[in-house]
Amino acid sequence: MREMIISELSQAWHEIARGFAHFLPRLIVMLILAMVGWVIAFVIKVALRSILRLVKFDKLSENAGASQLLTKAALPSATEVLSRFVFWVAWLGFILLGVSVLGILGLQEQVARFFLFLPRLFVALFILFVGLLAASFFSRAALLAAVNANVPSPRVLGLAVRSIIIVFVLSVVFEELGLAEQTMLVAFGIAFGALMLGLAIAFGFGGRDLARRYLEKKIVRGKKEENEDELSPL
Amino acid sequence: MAEESFLTDDFLRQLMNVGEVDILVGLPTYNNAKTVGSIVHTIQNGILRGFPRERVVIINADGGSRDGTPEIVTSVSIDDMRPASNLYALRTLHSISTKYGSGPASGVAFRTILAAAELLRAKACVVLSPESANIEPEWLATLLRPVYRDSFDLVMPTYSRHKFEGLLITNLLYPMTRALYGTRIRETYSPEFGFSGRLGSQFLGQNVWTDGTDGDGAELRFTLAAITGKFRICQSFLGEKMHIERRAADLVPALRQTAGALFSALEPDFPVWSVVAGSEPAPTAGADKAVLLEPLRINRKRLREMFSSGVAELDSVFQSILSPGTLAQLQEIARLEDDRVQYSAELWTRTVYEFAASYQKSVISRDHIIQALAPLFRGRAFTFLMENRNASADEVETSIEGLCLEFERLKPYLLQLWKSRE
Numbered sequence: 339m340r341e342m343i344i345s346e347l348s349q350a351w352h353e354i355a356r357g358f359a360h361f362l363p364r365l366i367v368m369l370i371l372a373m374v375g376w377v378i379a380f381v382i383k384v385a386l387r388s389i390l391r392l393v394k395f396d397k398l399s400e401n402a403g404a405s406q407l408l409t410k411a412a413l414p415s416a417t418e419v420l421s422r423f424v425f426w427v428a429w430l431g432f433i434l435l436g437v438s439v440l441g442i443l444g445l446q447e448q449v450a451r452f453f454l455f456l457p458r459l460f461v462a463l464f465i466l467f468v469g470l471l472a473a474s475f476f477s478r479a480a481l482l483a484a485v486n487a488n489v490p491s492p493r494v495l496g497l498a499v500r501s502i503i504i505v506f507v508l509s510v511v512f513e514e515l516g517l518a519e520q521t522m523l524v525a526f527g528i529a530f531g532a533l534m535l536g537l538a539i540a541f542g543f544g545g546r547d548l549a550r551r552y553l554e555k556k557i558v559r560g561k562k563e564e565n566e567d568e569l570s571p572l
Numbered sequence: 573m574a575e576e577s578f579l580t581d582d583f584l585r586q587l588m589n590v591g592e593v594d595i596l597v598g599l600p601t602y603n604n605a606k607t608v609g610s611i612v613h614t615i616q617n618g619i620l621r622g623f624p625r626e627r628v629v630i631i632n633a634d635g636g637s638r639d640g641t642p643e644i645v646t647s648v649s650i651d652d653m654r655p656a657s658n659l660y661a662l663r664t665l666h667s668i669s670t671k672y673g674s675g676p677a678s679g680v681a682f683r684t685i686l687a688a689a690e691l692l693r694a695k696a697c698v699v700l701s702p703e704s705a706n707i708e709p710e711w712l713a714t715l716l717r718p719v720y721r722d723s724f725d726l727v728m729p730t731y732s733r734h735k736f737e738g739l740l741i742t743n744l745l746y747p748m749t750r751a752l753y754g755t756r757i758r759e760t761y762s763p764e765f766g767f768s769g770r771l772g773s774q775f776l777g778q779n780v781w782t783d784g785t786d787g788d789g790a791e792l793r794f795t796l797a798a799i800t801g802k803f804r805i806c807q808s809f810l811g812e813k814m815h816i817e818r819r820a821a822d823l824v825p826a827l828r829q830t831a832g833a834l835f836s837a838l839e840p841d842f843p844v845w846s847v848v849a850g851s852e853p854a855p856t857a858g859a860d861k862a863v864l865l866e867p868l869r870i871n872r873k874r875l876r877e878m879f880s881s882g883v884a885e886l887d888s889v890f891q892s893i894l895s896p897g898t899l900a901q902l903q904e905i906a907r908l909e910d911d912r913v914q915y916s917a918e919l920w921t922r923t924v925y926e927f928a929a930s931y932q933k934s935v936i937s938r939d940h941i942i943q944a945l946a947p948l949f950r951g952r953a954f955t956f957l958m959e960n961r962n963a964s965a966d967e968v969e970t971s972i973e974g975l976c977l978e979f980e981r982l983k984p985y986l987l988q989l990w991k992s993r994e
Contacts, residue, residue, distance in 0.1 A: 401936060475937065478889060482943040485882050486824055488874075492885050571740035571826045571949075572761065 361440075368436030375432020383425035390417040404470050427456065462514040469507025473500045498537060505529050579687055583670040587691050590666050594626035595619070595716060596694035596769075598685030602635035602676035604702035605644055611702055612648040616665065618712030623720075625663060631688045632669040633681035642669035678763075678829070679787020682794070686776045694769045696720040699791075701763030705814040714808045715766030718857065725803035727766035728795065728854075730758050731813035732862030735960060735968045736870065738813075739953045740823075742972050744924060745792070745830050751979035752838070752986075753799045754848035757807065761792040761830050764810065771803050789833020796837045800844045809858025823946050831924075832942045835931040846987060851980065863965035875954040876913060880906040882947020889944050893930040898922050902948070915948075915955040917978040923948055925982060929989035 399416030477500035484492030
């Protein structure tokens with residue numbers, strides 16, 4: 339009986355030792371991958387930061403209105419945020435690669451899904467950035483045109499243009515990420531509809547007096563200006 | 573022959589039929605059927621009176637008129653005026669029309685005229701505007717003779733104007749070009765001017781046409797090219813400037829063609845203007861300015877309102893363009909009552925220089941920068957109108973001269989802004 343227990347224990351110990359001996363190299367490979375990954379991710383971060391500074395990415399980001407958002411959230415500059423983000427994505431990629439080497443069932447599938455998700459994440463970020471840039475450009479264009487045409491409440495017009503574009507861009511971004519597509523579709527429909535309805539109500543009720551004043555002003559001014567000479571700037 | 577590629581085959585064939593000419597008259601048009609016939613008659617009359625022995629061609633660059641303008645230009649015969657005027661041309665006088673596009677584009681029209689002048693080896697050229705209501709036959713001699721007989725390369729006109737007409741010229745273009753380029757040319761942007769074939773060919777080869785501005789404000793860039801290229805420039809008095817239509821609402825397009833073109837030129841011309849100090853008058857035949865004072869009803873209140881609302885609404889845009897100090901001063905005066913609003917010459921000069929520097933830095937879209945200048949210009953125009961409400965011609969001139977000197981005095985500020993961008 340005693341020999342049997344010792345034999346079983348010895349066999350179990352041998353199996354543990356064999357299993358550990360089998361697992362240890364994989365663990366070491368994983369750790370090496372994580373360390374090498376950190377170095378590569380760091381190099382990528384430094385290189386990307388230099389490139390972004392060279393192409394004045396912070397200025398672009400400022401034009402897009404992204405810098406203001408970052409400042410409000412007490413985050414560093416857009417260049418720093420993007421280079422740090424890329425660093426973490428790259429390092430996480432290497433760590434997950436190492437985890438897949440461990441051969442743990444179930445994890446490998448999740449790792450593969452993560453790598454498949456990466457291109458979509460970058461495309462979504464790109465769409466978001468270009469969308470913010472477009473929203474900023476077109477809202478400013480609307481604001482300037484409204485000011486120079488002497489339209490009442492030009493800032494509201496600019497804000498409306500910005501909001502519509504951002505809502506549209508966010509819906510595209512979420513669709514690209516594949517996050518709650520149905521929910522986002524419904525949410526977009528509701529948000530867009532609410533925005534339009536809100537504008538209509540605002541114009542109909544809230545802006546009633548404004549619209550009256552505007553029309554009065556237009557008509558009265560139109561009559562007045564018929565009797566006034568206009569200046570040619572050139 | 574460098575620029576022949578953008579000209580149509582038909583136009584090139586017509587030019588080849590003409591051969592070489594001594595004088596070229598350029599007439600850019602777009603739906604000017606009502607006036608262009610009499611203008612062509614005036615041109616022919618001017619040629620017969622002043623240049624009967626020269627080979628002359630009239631080049632009509634049309635932007636795709638739908639009212640038969642080109643047909644009128646080519647159908648007006650020189651024989652129509654002979655019984656009345658008893659004038660005869662001893663050499664050829666051709667009229668050619670070409671369509672350069674499907675909408676008005678003064679830069680493209682001017683480029684077409686320059687290319688034709690180069691192909692025909694014209695010695696002297698003149699461009700006239702169908703928008704001017706009072707072109708006289710004498711204008712041709714006035715604009716062409718200094719080029720043809722006295723070897724000048726550019727003849728810019730001077731006009732007699734109402735004291736409140738052309739405020740963009742008197743309050744921005746003239747003071748700024750004078751301060752930066754050192755030559756006192758009153759009308760740096762004019763639809764009428766004369767030039768030599770030599771200057772035309774030199775300008776045709778510049779990258780104004782390919783720098784993304786679509787040749788906007790090419791007429792102003794042409795004047796600046798003549799100054800920086802050290803060509804011989806003079807001014808000639810044409811008389812009263814009368815527009816067929818007064819279009820005050822076109823301020824933003826006018827700013828694009830003038831302030832936009834000037835700001836664009838500053839970067840390539842930096843080596844020239846950065847070393848210029850003071851300014852010299854250009855040789856002038858006749859009056860270099862004449863001011864009309866008859867009463868004019870102007871909606872000053874609207875100018876002030878658009879200035880104040882513009883400053884308030886465009887706060888976020890101005891934060892990108894102007895220095896905090898300038899913006900704070902603007903916000904302060906924009907809040908004042910009508911008669912207390914005082915957009916001083918110094919503040920206006922600082923504003924314009926900061927806009928020019930921001931334009932070079934492209935802090936936001938360049939076109940947006942130009943559009944943002946419009947409400948501020950209205951503020952300056954309001955102040956100018958209020959200051960000179962009861963002013964005599966001399967007092968108006970003193971006011972403009974004071975502004976010019978302010979632009980010259982603050983030129984180091986622009987240089988400082990320019991250096992800080994690097």
